[in-house]
Amino acid sequence: MNKATLKENRVxxxxxxxxxxxxxxxxxxxxxxxxxWHDELEFLLLVEGAAAFRVDTxxxxxxxxxxxxxxxxxxxxxxxxxxxxxxxxxxxxxxxLFGDVRxxxxxxxIFPLVQRNYVVPTKISLETTAxxxxxxxxxxxxxxNESGAPMRELTTKGLLHLCLSKLLALGGENRxxxxxxxxxxxxxxxxxxxxxxxxxxxxLRDLAALAGMSEAYFCRFFKKITAKTPVEYVNSxxxxxxxxxxxxxxxxIMAIALEVGFSNLNHFNGEFKRRFGCTPSDYRRRAAAG
DNA sequence: CCAGGGAATTGTGGACCGTG
DNA sequence: CACGGTCCACAATTCCCTGG
Numbered sequence: 001m002n003k004a005t006l007k008e009n010r011v012x013x014x015x016x017x018x019x020x021x022x023x024x025x026x027x028x029x030x031x032x033x034x035x036x037w038h039d040e041l042e043f044l045l046l047v048e049g050a051a052a053f054r055v056d057t058x059x060x061x062x063x064x065x066x067x068x069x070x071x072x073x074x075x076x077x078x079x080x081x082x083x084x085x086x087x088x089x090x091x092x093x094x095x096x097l098f099g100d101v102r103x104x105x106x107x108x109x110i111f112p113l114v115q116r117n118y119v120v121p122t123k124i125s126l127e128t129t130a131x132x133x134x135x136x137x138x139x140x141x142x143x144x145n146e147s148g149a150p151m152r153e154l155t156t157k158g159l160l161h162l163c164l165s166k167l168l169a170l171g172g173e174n175r176x177x178x179x180x181x182x183x184x185x186x187x188x189x190x191x192x193x194x195x196x197x198x199x200x201x202x203x204l205r206d207l208a209a210l211a212g213m214s215e216a217y218f219c220r221f222f223k224k225i226t227a228k229t230p231v232e233y234v235n236s237x238x239x240x241x242x243x244x245x246x247x248x249x250x251x252x253i254m255a256i257a258l259e260v261g262f263s264n265l266n267h268f269n270g271e272f273k274r275r276f277g278c279t280p281s282d283y284r285r286r287a288a289a290g
Numbered sequence: 291c292c293a294g295g296g297a298a299t300t301g302t303g304g305a306c307c308g309t310g
Numbered sequence: 311c312a313c314g315g316t317c318c319a320c321a322a323t324t325c326c327c328t329g330g
Binding site for chain 3: 295298299300301305308309
């Protein structure tokens, strides 16, 4: 997973088979999942450790064995809880896996889900039989994909149908169907703006104006959703980008600092150390060695 | 109850200096 | 040239409040 990209534009799977699975592990001090979103749907199964996730405005914790569902377009991020390493498996799939509006399965079940006319739980714990069944299906799905089992595409598609069927059974009609929170959409605009122009000077007032909020209110709302302040967020995007340049190029540290939007080497070094626990040149040395 | 504003408080980041 | 330390204006963030 490319952690520097917030709106994931890469295609998950191939157009003819829009599914991809991946396994991700990290240590207790490492970032688990930076804030991002994608149009695809996603199931995530935590196999080791404990983690806290935020999906749009909701916070919850997952322990090993529990899973979560992320709907199309939902902003999500996660961090490690405790001092155990964390491993999760994820399957990301396009809604078009289930056909299009001409098909009953899509029209009746998938479309309302993606449109939020029908809401389902995000966290899938192990409390009920139905939830345990979903988790078992996910395990089967990941086993098939990780072992490269024969006919795994067919198996995966079938299992995803079953997972969604059981998930939908846990949900219900959305009473406030048309009242989806427009603030989240405006926040995404801000995030895209930062992604596109993080090398420029970015002032809080510009971001607040983009979101159509006062600076003070924007700060509060931004932190509520992303768990970071706007400035922390901008810096994290810049540092991620700088880390990539350090790994991939041999440009001077100062040049990279300038390129990703830091006008002051001092400040760049400080932010870098905060994120990676080492100086930029240490980081480059380690990357070259490892 | 919640969105939002103004004021008070906090802390970032730009400048400059010293060291290896 | 990389990097750390210090200082401080003022931008960012939080606090506290009002009106819907």
